[in-house]
Amino acid sequence: xxxxxxxxxxxxxxxxxxxxxxxxxxxxxxxxRALKLTPAQVxxxxxxxxxxxxxxxxxxxxxxxxxxxxxxxxPGTGPNYLIVNGDEMEPGAFKDRFLLEALPHQVIEGAxxxxxxTHATVAYVLIRDEYRPGIAAMKRAxxxxxxxxxxxxxxxxxxxxxxxxxxxxxxxxxxxxxTALIESLEGKxxxxxxxxxxxxQSGLFGRPTTVNNVETISLVPHILAxxxxxxRALSRTEEGGTKLYAVSGRVNKPxxxxxxxxxxxxxxxxxxxxxxxxxxxxxxxxxxxASGFLEEAELDLPLDFGHCxxxxxxxxxxxxxxxxxxxxxxxxxxRHQRFYARESxxxxxxxxxxxxxxxxxxxxxxxxxxxxxxxxxxRMTAAEAGPRGRSFCDLMGGAMAPLATGLARFxxxxxxxxxxxxxxxxxxx
Amino acid sequence: MSLPEPLAEDIxxxxxxxxxxxxxxxxxxxLIQHAEGWVSDARLAEVAELLGVTPAELDNLATFYSMIFRxxxxxxxxxxxxxxxxxxxxxxxxxxxxxxxxxxxxxxxxGDGKYTLINCACLGGCDHAPAAAVGRDRRLVGPLAPEDxxxxxxxxx
Ligand SMILES: Cc1cc2nc3c(=O)[nH]c(=O)nc-3n(C[C@H](O)[C@H](O)[C@H](O)COP(=O)(O)O)c2cc1C
Ligand code: SF4
Ligand code: FES
Numbered sequence: 001x002x003x004x005x006x007x008x009x010x011x012x013x014x015x016x017x018x019x020x021x022x023x024x025x026x027x028x029x030x031x032x033r034a035l036k037l038t039p040a041q042v043x044x045x046x047x048x049x050x051x052x053x054x055x056x057x058x059x060x061x062x063x064x065x066x067x068x069x070x071x072x073x074x075p076g077t078g079p080n081y082l083i084v085n086g087d088e089m090e091p092g093a094f095k096d097r098f099l100l101e102a103l104p105h106q107v108i109e110g111a112x113x114x115x116x117x118t119h120a121t122v123a124y125v126l127i128r129d130e131y132r133p134g135i136a137a138m139k140r141a142x143x144x145x146x147x148x149x150x151x152x153x154x155x156x157x158x159x160x161x162x163x164x165x166x167x168x169x170x171x172x173x174x175x176x177x178x179t180a181l182i183e184s185l186e187g188k189x190x191x192x193x194x195x196x197x198x199x200x201q202s203g204l205f206g207r208p209t210t211v212n213n214v215e216t217i218s219l220v221p222h223i224l225a226x227x228x229x230x231x232r233a234l235s236r237t238e239e240g241g242t243k244l245y246a247v248s249g250r251v252n253k254p255x256x257x258x259x260x261x262x263x264x265x266x267x268x269x270x271x272x273x274x275x276x277x278x279x280x281x282x283x284x285x286x287x288x289x290a291s292g293f294l295e296e297a298e299l300d301l302p303l304d305f306g307h308c309x310x311x312x313x314x315x316x317x318x319x320x321x322x323x324x325x326x327x328x329x330x331x332x333x334x335r336h337q338r339f340y341a342r343e344s345x346x347x348x349x350x351x352x353x354x355x356x357x358x359x360x361x362x363x364x365x366x367x368x369x370x371x372x373x374x375x376x377x378x379r380m381t382a383a384e385a386g387p388r389g390r391s392f393c394d395l396m397g398g399a400m401a402p403l404a405t406g407l408a409r410f411x412x413x414x415x416x417x418x419x420x421x422x423x424x425x426x427x428x429x
Numbered sequence: 430m431s432l433p434e435p436l437a438e439d440i441x442x443x444x445x446x447x448x449x450x451x452x453x454x455x456x457x458x459x460l461i462q463h464a465e466g467w468v469s470d471a472r473l474a475e476v477a478e479l480l481g482v483t484p485a486e487l488d489n490l491a492t493f494y495s496m497i498f499r500x501x502x503x504x505x506x507x508x509x510x511x512x513x514x515x516x517x518x519x520x521x522x523x524x525x526x527x528x529x530x531x532x533x534x535x536x537x538x539x540g541d542g543k544y545t546l547i548n549c550a551c552l553g554g555c556d557h558a559p560a561a562a563v564g565r566d567r568r569l570v571g572p573l574a575p576e577d578x579x580x581x582x583x584x585x586x
Binding site: 088091092131132170173184323332343 | 446447448450451452453454455456458459489490493494495496497508511512513514516517518549550551552553554555556558562566567568
């Protein structure tokens with residue numbers, strides 16, 4: 001059994017498999033197995049596998065699924081829903097693009113099994129608009145699976161039915177936040193909902209709904225095919241499975257690497273052709289734009305949700321952004337904050353008004369027009385608006401994490417920017 | 430001008446597929462844009478009528494979702510990534526070169542109507558940084574270099 005179960009079958013040029021080709025590579029065997037079990041047994045296996053969600057928060061998949069009531073027992077009428085989240089817009093993330101483009105049948109397999117375990121009979125795959133090859137690949141694969149009786153009514157004679165649809169999005173990072181995503185699917189502006197009620201209680205059209213990331217869904221079939229013990233053994237830590245890491249920024253060969261959960265940044269950077277620039281590490285973000293900065297001392301940290309949190313960062317999407325010493329973390333922060341400011345849905349004040357303020361100050365620091373009091377504003381915003389619960393959703397807190405860690409770790413560099421702009425660009429540091 | 434029948438048919442299919450008129454609104458706007466490059470006031474009104482919603486409701490969505498264009502765009506839309514990984518690999522120089530070559534800034538269209546340049550969030554192409562998405566298919570191009578803009582400008586519309 002492969003050490004790269006999730007990506008091992010993918011083709012280098014990303015051409016997706018036809019259904020026949022996929023079946024020739026053991027495709028849909030996991031579905032056959034799952035549908036012979038009860039939904040509770042499927043859920044139990046995923047629980048034992050310790051699969052944490054790969055969309056950012058790392059919430060255990062099975063725990064979320066447990067909240068899904070039998071549709072007959074939920075108030076109102078209508079089906080339970082599954083939403084596969086392929087909005088992927090986190091800076092530095094390019095893993096779901098690959099899984100959608102190259103391995104669409106794996107996503108369908110995972111969706112069938114997840115829907116079965118959560119009593120869902122309608123599944124949406126929401127994909128960001130720019131991922132046209134992924135949208136096309138998913139649509140084609142769904143049509144093939146439908147024609148072969150692997151989707152639709154009474155799948156493989158099990159009595160279980162599932163309709164699956166692709167819903168392309170149309171821009172805006174906030175669509176990826178699960179309650180905003182639900183609003184979007186209902187035909188509204190993507191403004192997050194108040195929780196509780198959680199989507200499992202009242203989600204899409206008021207019905208029990210599970211939202212999972214594309215990568216989470218892509219891992220599910222392997223748990224059913226090879227068992228939870230095997231899945232846990234793939235990992236080097238307590239958190240089960242392999243991870244589709246991504247490495248970009250200042251490395252020689254940026255790309256995707258499927259490796260055991262708990263692989264270190266040192267190994268990932270090495271496998272990415274080593275550092276570019278001057279070859280010396282300044283810092284890295286382990287899990288996309290919203291994860292706190294780590295440095296040399298954390299190069300051997302096993303990268304998973306638990307370890308990154310303990311180190312004062314966040315594993316997030318598990319997609320690293322790497323900076324060598326000739327790259328400025330304040331410049332990186334400026335791009336991130338401009339992005340988060342632009343993508344704020346505008347609902348709550350700390351985020352809507354705070355982020356543009358932060359972004360302007362970072363730009364001013366880079367240009368050399370910032371004033372000493374500006375650093376105090378950055379510190380205040382990170383401390384006051386950063387913590388969970390101070391804004392309506394996690395976009396603001398996520399945006400503040402790299403700012404807070406940046407201020408804590410690179411205070412001198414911030415100060416040096418007050419004296420005429422980026423010292424790295426000016427060549428004085 | 431009224432809504433061409435194939436488009437109307439696709440919009441009705443979207444209503445069936447996504448659970449009614451409201452959940453099909455965004456997809457309807459996308460369909461119009463696919464066919465015509467952008468969403469005009471006239472089309473917005475026609476789609477609203479077909480869906481049985483008000484034009485204001487539809488515009489409320491169109492103005493929220495950044496990839497729905499409510500102004501005409503050039504034959505080729507260039508979405509140039511302004512994310513951090515691209516910046517770390519020289520995106521600023523590429524941006525400056527494209528702007529100089531086309532004589533336009535972000536959000537603008539060249540006088541001959543050929544190109545529209547738009548800055549865009551991380552395109553999920555950080556392994557091709559600096560990257561852009563070009564044309565109606567949003568084809569990912571990169572790594573780009575300021576001295577060779579052909580991959581950006583010669584891609585099919
Ligand atoms: C602002 C914001 C954007 C998000 N974008 C995405 C996204 O693009 N894809 C994704 O899977 N999760 C995204 N999430 C996380 C989702 O809210 C949700 O936790 C996730 O889809 C659950 O899937 P998982 O349990 O499989 O990780 C985002 C969260 C926030 C706060
Ligand atoms: S934190 Fe930002 S994105 Fe989230 S609800 Fe508030 S304004 Fe919207
Ligand atoms: S930062 Fe440009 S594609 Fe990701």
